[in-house]
Amino acid sequence: MSVVLALALRLLPPCVAVLLGYVAGGTAVFARRPDAIAALNGYVLYVAFPLLIVLGTADPSHAVPTHPAFYLAHLALFAAWVPALAILGRSAGSVRDELGAIALGAIFGNIAYVGLPFIVSVLGDESVGLASVGVALHVALAMTLGPALLLRWQGGERRGLALVARRLVRQPLVWAPLVGLLLRSLPASVLEHLLPPLAPVAASAPPVALFMLGLYLRANTTALRSLDAPALVLSAGKLLASPALALALAWPLWRAGLIDALEARVFVLLAAVPTAIAAFSLAHELALGEATVARGIVLTTVLSLVSLPLVGALTLALIA
Template sequence: MVTMLSTIAPMFVVILVGFAAGFISRFRQATSHLNVFLFYFALPAFIYTAMVTAPPLEGFPLAALIIPLVVTPVLSVGLYYLCRVLGEQSRQGAAPASLAGTFGNVGYFGIPISISVIGPEAGLAAGVIHMIHNAFYMNGYPLVRTAVNTRAQSAGQPRGFRSFARRQLWPVLRRAILFNPVFSAMLLALILVLTERRMPELFDEPAAMLGETAVPLALFCVGLALHPAIDGIRSGGVPISPIAVGTAVKLLILPLLTWAAVLPFYDQLGPVWAGTLIILAATPSSTTVFLFSEEYDGDGRLAAAILVTSTGLSLITLPLIAEFMRI
């Protein structure tokens, strides 16, 4: 437990530094610029480097691809309907609770923690699982909420599917996949790993240099992001029940169900894939949940509350889960 805490605790110190910096206006104003640099340069470079430099794994087990595409969506849907029976306020926040309770911070938290706990061989596994996880959420939630909002706005006057797809769905897919630098970096790395090829050193070395800035900058940005999240909570009107349920699902239920799903396939997965799946499932809510909820639900306060709560409590739950994996 102490060893795992000593591995993970420095990351939370960087988050606290970012949170402290958020009290200064110049840093709050720079948040969007830091996030742009992180998303378009540092994080893609870090994931690419982690994947191409990771020790080779014995193939890509099919179970590692199926488990996150089954367990996480099923739990997300279950959380949505659970919130709908918890009362009127919870019913209204069912969609953001289902998002924040299952969409983990697998990029900023999951990949570096997986490498720290399991070793550099986890870089490739974490990159592949991250690609699957983000492809699902970065497309799934915007598509579902866009469809729901469009249907509500039509007031019984359905529009043609072609027009809906062109004006609403295609921009989501284009932004989430075609023009997503993280997805492109992971795809390039995966191609190189599968074909056993390498990019020139003139490409790899600058990518590695940029990637070295990703983890501290990402954690710093998480700390900055807590300020608008807390401001949203302070505005009031956030029900307690979905916060508690969403946080419990994200930090406990999702990793527990992932562990249960991993057990029957452990011989196929091996310790690296199995451990990476569980660690990524145990990460706190992604900072993207606040942005998505603001954009597609019109109110990001509930998602922000789950983001703040899960991030704080993960300082306890992540070392416990990491220690459990070592038993």
């Protein structure tokens, strides 16, 4: 019960930020909502979120996982999504038409704003280092595979891998983990003066992104009034299929001694978080699947109040 309450309290601020954005979108201050959304999206996607990831990976006090299987498990988890989604794409109707948005929303989890606090609250401070490295891996892989599948399956035209690669190279979120790891090698005396001034901007990423989502919901009330099949499939993939795949990978690796229990738990819990707000920023940037991703973010965030404690309890029971 305490875990459920702790998670509910952690998810309350995101819900409030979305609500404030929705209400503000109806005022004269934000009468030109498309312009406001575009400006906030640029700030979140190209400034604040990259800094958030840089600071999360640059802290030298965070221990790096020692087992190679921890890194390989992340690669295997994301690789498993491709054939699974391709099979789903054989279905007819709206699910097939929105397959790229489903892929982006199911792959890209809210690991920074929800994942890290939740993991630390469940596993303790000793998990901070492992979770931070897991966040960096998740961001790098999700930022590569998610937009690539969105463009490939839902671009309205056949876009080559070269175009996908060029778009990804221009995304700061792809490079942010690498920049953070490079900064880790600097002397502590340099980092203690370099990182703190960046912290306020980095900390603004989640609330600004959530406020922007509220504006978008207000601007698209008609389109977002009802949940449809793509949003439901996205939510099932993110909250059910993703942690199930992660557990299916982590449990045998732990039993074989290839990763320790803490690494296995961190890996599974990172896979169980709701869809990232940054996924909406990416969909908006590419002008593809925005409505489906926005619905998925709202639905998975609400449902995670129940799903995260359940996955956490199951993970702790199976990986003791």
